[in-house]
Amino acid sequence: MSGMLVGGLTLRLRLRGGKVENVEIESARPQAAVLLAGRTPEQAVRLVPLLFSLCGGAQGVAAQAALQAAQGKTPDARQSADWAATVRREAAAEHLWHLMLAWPPLYGLDRLEREYADCRRRLQQAKSDDEHAAVLANILTSNLLDMPPGDWLHLGQWDAWRDDSSSLGARLLRGAEDVAGVHAALLPHTTAADWLVLERQIATPAYCAAPTWQGEPRETGALARQHEHPLVSPLSAVGRNIEARIAARLVELAQWACGETGDACDWVDAVRCADGSGLARVETARGVLLHRVRVEHGLIAEYAAVAPTEWNFHPQGAYAREAMLITASDNAERKARMLALSLDPCVGYEVVLEQAD
């Protein structure tokens, strides 16, 4: 059904002489946010989580924050904390989904379906931030680290843990078949105000489909956030980016389980632009999410959203750069799939390898 393909990616690698000579990223992803034009702000707040349901919490928060900013309203501390908690809880569930369900089949392992279903239920039932952190700590100990996350964060000697532990986390790191040699071009930490210089561009479909920072495509997500962490930085320094991305997700989960969740404004903030539009920035599991909305006479005149997948699967972005280093001799299709999963597109995708000779 054509509807099933809405939003999908095709990652096409063309090989010649044993090397990738071209990477083409085809997107069947419409700029769905433009469908919100002409509707009321209340309708938009209801529709956004339906439109973008995979990270519906973050998308809903981005819509509310952008609309409030457009109306000149500032959220109080309670609302900011609620928004941050919504986004953080969703990010934790997304990271766990990624590590427990998405990766294992690529290693020939069974998905941890039963365990994930149990984790999801327990996390959803957590009534406070402290309870959520405690449940997450328990989940990490049992399913991913084989030790309490607080101890793991202070190991210092992650190499030994990585090499010896039978935990899923260590196995995922050990099994990452990296395409060594290229340094990731990472998006720096930003606030909503940092995006004001690009505000006019963000309003255009061309920018939303292929965003850049200081004129370049950048990688967003856990690696961009955690690249300075002592477990992650030695990996990314030598271009072991697939492993670094897995490590960065483990680090984030462990930090959140230890209550190291930062300030509410690290997760969500918004600004009012000069033309009265509102611009929100939300930090999701997969990276930065931007919503820009302009309201006129009580109706949405313009709506634009820039999602993490647009950064990481930019035609000259992280996937394209790193996939160019794959060679036919090193199990090209498997590496192309691992690379895609490490960057975790939020839509269905297929990897296609073509021989040019």
Place this chain on the structure above:
Amino acid sequence: MCLAIPMQIVEIDGYNARCEAKGQSRDVSLFLMQDEPLAVGDFVMVHTGYAQQKMSAEDARLAWELYDEMLAMLEQPR
């Protein structure tokens, strides 16, 4: 971005369901929703073969109206 598809359950067999949308059907795992009572006729949001959440018929209808508009956009010459 982040798209999941609303589908209606037409058959349930344990943790597996046959779901339909727009006249097409798919096998969908209900494994992640074990604590939520689901019945034939219910609507669920489906992503990568898993039902993610239950949704009202009204929300499913609204979502499909938006998807239809998206499909129309895609079919327009660029």
